[in-house]
Amino acid sequence: MIALLRRRWQALSPALRRYHRASALPCVVFVALAAVHEAVSRQPGVSASLRLVVALAPVACLAWLFTLYLRFLRDCDELERRIELGALAWAAGIVLHVCMACMLLLDAGVASWQAKDVAAGAALLTLLSYALVRARLHRRYA
């Protein structure tokens, strides 16, 4: 199992290996901050300003991760960049359509979803569609 993982790791491009190594810390910090947010937001006596800071801290961590991703996009080779940009474009297009449909359905009173659920769904859909399209494009050029 470890040998298989090592082979897969070696098969990655140097830019992607660097990105994965660099993104490990922000990922761990994000999970920790999200857990803190979950705990703090349910405490009754916490001030609004503290709740605001704790709620936005994971977003700052995501921005850190996004900066690393942009650096990876700059450093990767042209085929890898083509795959990444293709996956991002597909993900953006799919989520844009779904968000527009949700907005119109909510506006028409046909649906009554919570804003939090819609936002979480849009974030998950973005990640899922990016991952699926990226995997498909990688297979195409394999």
Added chain:
Amino acid sequence: MNNRLRELRDARGWSQAALAEQLDVSRQTVNALETGKYDPSLPLAFRIARLFGEPIESIFHED
């Protein structure tokens, strides 16, 4: 677009990984170029031509 990349690489006894390292691209890119699944950008085509010491048009040609 067709190319003679595999032929040129084989003639020098290089692996795909070795060629990828010299061109500063991933092995996947070299494989995609050799199988005709991907056409290189002009800067990469120039790098390939320079590495093999041949003009671009002798390495890459239309179908």
